[in-house]
Amino acid sequence: MAILIDEKTRVLVQGITGREGRARTKLMKGYGTMVVAGVTPGKGGQEVEGVPVFDSVYEAMEKVGPIDASAVFVPAPLVKAAALEAIDAGVKLLLLVPDRVPIHDVLEIAAHAERKGTKFIGPNTLGVLSPGRAVLGMIGGRPETARQWFRQGDIGVSSRSGGITSAISYYLSRAGFGLSTIVHVGGDAVVGLPHPEVMKLFEQDPQTKMMVMFGEIGTTQEERVADMMERGEITKPVVAFIGGKAAKEGTRFSHAGAIVEGGRGSYASKVERLKKAGAYIAEALMDIPRVVTEVRRKHGLD
Amino acid sequence: MARLFEYQGKQILQEAGIKVPRGKVVETPEQAARAVEDLGTEAVLKIQVWLKGRAQLGGIRFVKTPQEAKKAAAELLGTRVKNFVVEKLLVEEKLKIERELFAGVIIDDYEKKPLVVFSSMGGTGIEEIAREHPDAILTHHVDVLEGFPEYKARGLLSRMGFKGKLLVKLSSTLSKLYQAFRKYDARSAEINPLVITEEGEVYAADTHIAIDDYAVYRHPELGIEIAREFDRPPTELEKIAYKVEENDYRGTFYFFQMVEKPVPDENYIGFHGAGGGGSMMSMDAVLNRGFKIANFTDTSGNPPASKVYRAAKIILSQPGIIGYFASGSGVASQEQFNSARGLVKAFMEDEIEIPAVLRLGGNYEEKAIEILETFSRFIPGKIEGYGRDDSPEFCAERLKELVEKGGRKVHRVKPIKEYTPPPGAYSFKTLTGRVYIDHSLCARCQARDCVEACTYGVLKFEDGKPVLAISEEEAARGKCTECLACELACFLDGKKAIHIELPIPGLAEYREKITKEG
Ligand code: SF4
Ligand code: SF4
Numbered sequence: 029m030a031i032l033i034d035e036k037t038r039v040l041v042q043g044i045t046g047r048e049g050r051a052r053t054k055l056m057k058g059y060g061t062m063v064v065a066g067v068t069p070g071k072g073g074q075e076v077e078g079v080p081v082f083d084s085v086y087e088a089m090e091k092v093g094p095i096d097a098s099a100v101f102v103p104a105p106l107v108k109a110a111a112l113e114a115i116d117a118g119v120k121l122l123l124l125v126p127d128r129v130p131i132h133d134v135l136e137i138a139a140h141a142e143r144k145g146t147k148f149i150g151p152n153t154l155g156v157l158s159p160g161r162a163v164l165g166m167i168g169g170r171p172e173t174a175r176q177w178f179r180q181g182d183i184g185v186s187s188r189s190g191g192i193t194s195a196i197s198y199y200l201s202r203a204g205f206g207l208s209t210i211v212h213v214g215g216d217a218v219v220g221l222p223h224p225e226v227m228k229l230f231e232q233d234p235q236t237k238m239m240v241m242f243g244e245i246g247t248t249q250e251e252r253v254a255d256m257m258e259r260g261e262i263t264k265p266v267v268a269f270i271g272g273k274a275a276k277e278g279t280r281f282s283h284a285g286a287i288v289e290g291g292r293g294s295y296a297s298k299v300e301r302l303k304k305a306g307a308y309i310a311e312a313l314m315d316i317p318r319v320v321t322e323v324r325r326k327h328g329l330d
Numbered sequence: 331m332a333r334l335f336e337y338q339g340k341q342i343l344q345e346a347g348i349k350v351p352r353g354k355v356v357e358t359p360e361q362a363a364r365a366v367e368d369l370g371t372e373a374v375l376k377i378q379v380w381l382k383g384r385a386q387l388g389g390i391r392f393v394k395t396p397q398e399a400k401k402a403a404a405e406l407l408g409t410r411v412k413n414f415v416v417e418k419l420l421v422e423e424k425l426k427i428e429r430e431l432f433a434g435v436i437i438d439d440y441e442k443k444p445l446v447v448f449s450s451m452g453g454t455g456i457e458e459i460a461r462e463h464p465d466a467i468l469t470h471h472v473d474v475l476e477g478f479p480e481y482k483a484r485g486l487l488s489r490m491g492f493k494g495k496l497l498v499k500l501s502s503t504l505s506k507l508y509q510a511f512r513k514y515d516a517r518s519a520e521i522n523p524l525v526i527t528e529e530g531e532v533y534a535a536d537t538h539i540a541i542d543d544y545a546v547y548r549h550p551e552l553g554i555e556i557a558r559e560f561d562r563p564p565t566e567l568e569k570i571a572y573k574v575e576e577n578d579y580r581g582t583f584y585f586f587q588m589v590e591k592p593v594p595d596e597n598y599i600g601f602h603g604a605g606g607g608g609s610m611m612s613m614d615a616v617l618n619r620g621f622k623i624a625n626f627t628d629t630s631g632n633p634p635a636s637k638v639y640r641a642a643k644i645i646l647s648q649p650g651i652i653g654y655f656a657s658g659s660g661v662a663s664q665e666q667f668n669s670a671r672g673l674v675k676a677f678m679e680d681e682i683e684i685p686a687v688l689r690l691g692g693n694y695e696e697k698a699i700e701i702l703e704t705f706s707r708f709i710p711g712k713i714e715g716y717g718r719d720d721s722p723e724f725c726a727e728r729l730k731e732l733v734e735k736g737g738r739k740v741h742r743v744k745p746i747k748e749y750t751p752p753p754g755a756y757s758f759k760t761l762t763g764r765v766y767i768d769h770s771l772c773a774r775c776q777a778r779d780c781v782e783a784c785t786y787g788v789l790k791f792e793d794g795k796p797v798l799a800i801s802e803e804e805a806a807r808g809k810c811t812e813c814l815a816c817e818l819a820c821f822l823d824g825k826k827a828i829h830i831e832l833p834i835p836g837l838a839e840y841r842e843k844i845t846k847e848g
Contacts, residue, residue: 104544131515191660244606271610
């Protein structure tokens with residue numbers, strides 16, 4: 029099953045003629061993703077990696093049929109326009125790859141997405157990969173490496189750091205485990221699908237038997253996962269690793285911010301909340317395979 | 331988050347239509363005296379620094395006369411408060427305060443919406459207030475497509491018991507604060523305190539506004555030098571680094587100094603991470619081995635070799651470091667040979683003598699490690715490359731061993747020699763630099779590896795000499811990716827006919843200055 033993307037997902041690439049768009053289209057196609065069209069306004073009629081390019085998302089849908097997901101590779105200042113076009117055209121899943129998208133643009137994208145029932149991942153994300161099925165974005169770099177690094181299986185991975193998404197998934201595969209889907213939720217403060225949303229999807233996915241989550245200081249995503257575990261909304265085992273133990277805290281919190289975060293957001297608060305809610309904490313990245321082994325034994329997952 | 335000074339924040343509020351005290355920014359005691367004279371009232375002098383709690387720090391003075399103002403200003407200006415040297419004071423009329431409130435707008439990351447926060451009991455200890463007097467706090471999520479018009483604010487505030495003229499003034503202020511927050515791409519905008527005067531007027535007595543780093547480019551009028559969160563003014567080297575980042579959109583480069591002048595005895599190393607999570611993890615690994623990091627650097631998002639090169643040159647502008655550590659997540663999607671080439675070019679130019687451990691795991695790591703191995707013999711210091719199967723802890727341990735074995739050599743910063751191209755050199759512009767080829771050396775060249783090394787098809791042979799295979803415009807627009815492969819291939823052939831000049835404005839002067847300081 030996997031979540032968010034599989035070999036049947038019909039994918040559009042916005043910004044397909046750019047440096048990143050081209051390179052990642054090659055990766056996606058090479059890995060088995062069904063890339064059906066690309067869009068770059070003004071460059072309609074061209075082809076990139078055998079994928080037809082159109083001037084607009086509307087035109088692409090008219091010509092190639094339904095689109096399930098769009099990967100956006102346009103420069104950061106243009107992300108808002110590209111995303112709103114795709115939402116308006118009725119695409120239900122967006123992947124916003126670029127870094128440095130202004131946060132107020134993300135707020136606007138979120139408002140439109142909410143009205144149309146669209147999900148978006150990112151911004152500032154490497155993407156999503158379901159081993160053996162498909163990749164959306166740029167995880168793995170090349171088809172060969174992506175195939176070599178990630179094995180198919182029943183562990184769902186969700187991470188706030190791109191590199192760590194790959195690292196956790198690689199070290200788990202190397203230790204003999206397999207993965208259902210790996211998700212880089214995005215490195216920014218406001219992202220479309222934060223940990224709790226991804227966990228919800230994993231919880232509903234029959235292929236996924238347990239989850240590994242990489243969290244960071246700031247925001248309340250990890251604490252909210254703990255809340256969900258306590259409310260019984262997440263029943264599958266969760267292994268968590270929180271980065272930034274050494275980083276200094278406190279500078280980000282304003283008076284009003286204290287209201288939202290309410291003492292949450294720090295390394296200590298995240299670890300404590302997760303532990304209390306029944307998550308298993310790995311103290312170091314390299315420790316994750318060992319913790320996963322124990323958790324699987326305990327939950328009879330082998 | 332790029333913080334604004336109080337006086338900048340107040341300009342924004344005033345422009346939005348919110349009342350702020352009459353006042354002026356001054357930089358000398360004389361100006362302070364004149365400002366108080368012009369005001370014709372009792373006044374307050376406030377240091378302009380990005381710190382909260384300035385009153386406790388002695389940064390706020392009340393004065394009655396111009397003479398007093400002059401004296402107070404003389405005492406405040408030029409002093410050091412925490413990490414800041416006071417350069418500016420805001421001189422304002424003293425308000426007759428009847429009551430202090432709080433108003434703010436922030437972003438609720440989970441709801442993905444702006445959140446308006448208002449407190450009728452002020453902003454200090456707002457968490458406790460929220461707990462003990464929930465009625466005193468108003469929070470409201472705003473739908474950005476609808477905005478936050480005055481009538482909404484009025485409805486909310488009237489439920490808190492505000493009435494009449496005061497209600498109208500407060501709701502107008504709250505709505506305008508939201509508009510300013512949106513217009514200036516703020517991460518947060520707070521008025522604290524929001525003051526009601528004895529005359530019944532509503533004033534923003536102090537304000538804290540922070541602008542979204544990613545949107546600073548939309549607001550050149552704010553004059554933000556470095557769009558990053560700092561609790562001190564940026565260092566000279568940070569400013570140089572920021573310019574590099576600003577002028578090159580490919581990938582991300584972040585440079586932050588922990589100390590400006592690393593002391594060799596204290597185990598400082600140059601730190602070069604890749605990617606947020608991987609950098610943090612790698613940093614933990616070296617800190618756990620007893621090292622301190624002189625700087626925190628992150629190059630990620632598939633940066634070209636030229637950007638990694640510049641990052642390394644800037645890191646190597648810190649005297650006193652005893653090692654160089656580069657490490658990311660270990661399983662990077664970006665093409666790691668770019669990082670390898672950028673690093674070896676910088677290391678060769680600077681002839682570094684300190685050891686370097688470079689963990690370049692991920693996509694094309696074999697090629698990256700091979701590059702490091704090939705060129706390590708041209709670098710005086712010991713260079714070791716590692717990949718995804720080597721943990722950060724192991725690599726940090728290696729660096730420790732190399733530092734000890736090498737007798738704890740201390741890095742000396744080399745002056746940057748200006749490059750003078752050989753007469754008649756062939757050259758073309760790249761996105762951020764220039765490629766020079768000394769064709770006079772090509773005639774006797776047997777290997778001729780340069781063209782083959784350029785996998786981007788930018789070079790071709792013409793009459794036995796490498797020249798552009800594409801137009802000059804295309805090369806300058808980024809078709810030449812500044813991957814440095816041609817330069818390094820020719821170097822290995824023993825010819826050194828290719829030089830790729832990648833200027834870093836201000837770095838030569840900076841290095842000259844610090845080498846003189848010794
Ligand atoms: S390798 Fe160097 S010397 Fe040889 S042809 Fe190329 S540029 Fe000229
Ligand atoms: S000419 Fe080719 S090999 Fe040389 S830097 Fe440019 S892209 Fe790289």
